[in-house]
Amino acid sequence: MIGFDVVGFLVSWLTLFGIYSILSISLNVESGVAGITNFGKVVFYGIGAYMSAAITTYLILILNGVDVDKTPPYNVNGVILLGQLGNKDPLLNLGLLVLSLILAFVIAGLVGYLLTYPILRVGPAFVGFTLLSSGELLRIFLLHYEPVGASKGLMAIPTPFGWMPDSRARDIAYLGLVLGFLALTYVITNKLVNSPLGRTLKAVRDDEIAALCLGKHVPRIKATILFTGSGFTGVAGVLLAYYLTSVNPNMFVPAVTFNAWAMIILGGFGNLRGSLLGAAVITFVDRVLTFVTPYLGVTVISPDYLRWVIVGLLIVVVLLVNPKGLLPERPIKTPATKEVWKELQGEASEQRS
């Protein structure tokens, strides 16, 4: 194992961890806390990724005076031009990042809102199936939609830090960006969950009918949560596209959704820190396999399949030991609950003395 690039490994692991954590945290809010069977996470991820890829490649070419009708970004000349023109102007690249993030959040969020609002009136399994098939519909649409490169996808996407000369510095700057967004996502979702809203979401998850009888606006609450969750997923998609610098339809298969599900089942359903832990473990396995593969030479089983075997095994073992995942769900903490707890605990000790 001579020459194993520890820093390179850590940077790539943490970047993927950051991107996947945003995915798993938002899924945990939607499915773990609010009980919406979201099997269509990949829809919003794909929308975010393609949104940023298309905006960045087209705008860079257009702003540099290239006629995109003649040389669109997805053909060979376009890709070459992108490589030459893409990384000159830091302000432009960062501006495109901001634009992509905003648009991805809003559009992915709106799609989530529209897609689920009508189907929330049916049972949870149907919500799952509808979202699952929406993901496949999106993939097949992208596979045949020429302006985003159809089956080839879009390549050589100029990255926000592409203008930095040193590739290690570029990767570390990008890692910082991803972790920044992860922190933002975590802080916001954590606030949402640890509030009366989070409590109501859990109540709806436990017994929708009873929640309706208590006057909760169940469909509206679910639709807003899907708007927010899908928006964050769109952001994760943007970060993925810039990280890989290319997008193609086959990146957005249902397995992506189930990977995120594996993370929250492993980490802890309804526990946001659990989704971080789950994402860390699964992306770690993934990265280790990717880094180790070149040293293995010819293997009996492709590491690509081995990944799923290991993830499956991990889930089975963890659930056997602790059926609620590594970090089980905890009661919601708000200022009032802390005070009540203190007060009633004081009372209990008075009774004892």
Added chain:
Amino acid sequence: MSNVLEVRDVAKYFGGVRALDGVSLSVPEKGLIGLIGPNGSGKTTLFNVITGFYVPDKGSVWFKESEDMVRIDGLNPNEVFRRGIVRTFQIPRLFNSLTVLENLLVTPPGQKGESITKALFIKSWSDEEREFARRAINLLRLFGMSRYVDSKIYELSAAHIKMLETMRGLMTPAKLYLLDEPAAGVDYPVARELFTYVRRLREEQELTFLIIEHRLEILMEFVDYVYVLHNGKLLSEGRPQEVISDPKVIEAYIGV
């Protein structure tokens, strides 16, 4: 005194079963009214009709809303709830993965912190939540359940679950409370505490209660008027003493 709820000639059939067969009753403002009857006499069905779970086959239900009686039969449960009628269930439907305290705190409708934008700013909802927490603590103490504040529902006994269901009803601001067997399975002193509390609420906050109860020895002590249902029909009504000595009621209960 004007009525807050009027049930007019309501009938509800399930196939050939006449669960309710032309029942009329009225609940006056600030009333503490009992609804009794043998098993299967239609008490819970009547609650279901009033709260919108069933649409009556005949007759109508009227509820007082700012001085006028408004017809509420046919509205869905959610709408009935928002007009100010809260009910508890004979078989409690609690939120099983939440703690006792959370079950109480989640109950009040239209909380500020339930809005996604306000949920982000603790200051905008924490005062309101403290008020709910106050009420929850008072109820927990009243029912002697403060020890169980952090328990999950599956850790509770049947009596505690029953009490929690009633407490949850009382957490909700409403004009009219329909309590379905609040004392069932609850030991005698606590059941008396419960009814004392209900009576106090009625006097202090001008609330109205309609209570189904099988434990007549407690009920009769507290209510000021009683309706008796039997086979979907109103068998008798009156002050507790009159009803309890009514031969028809005795016959229905003993089941001759």
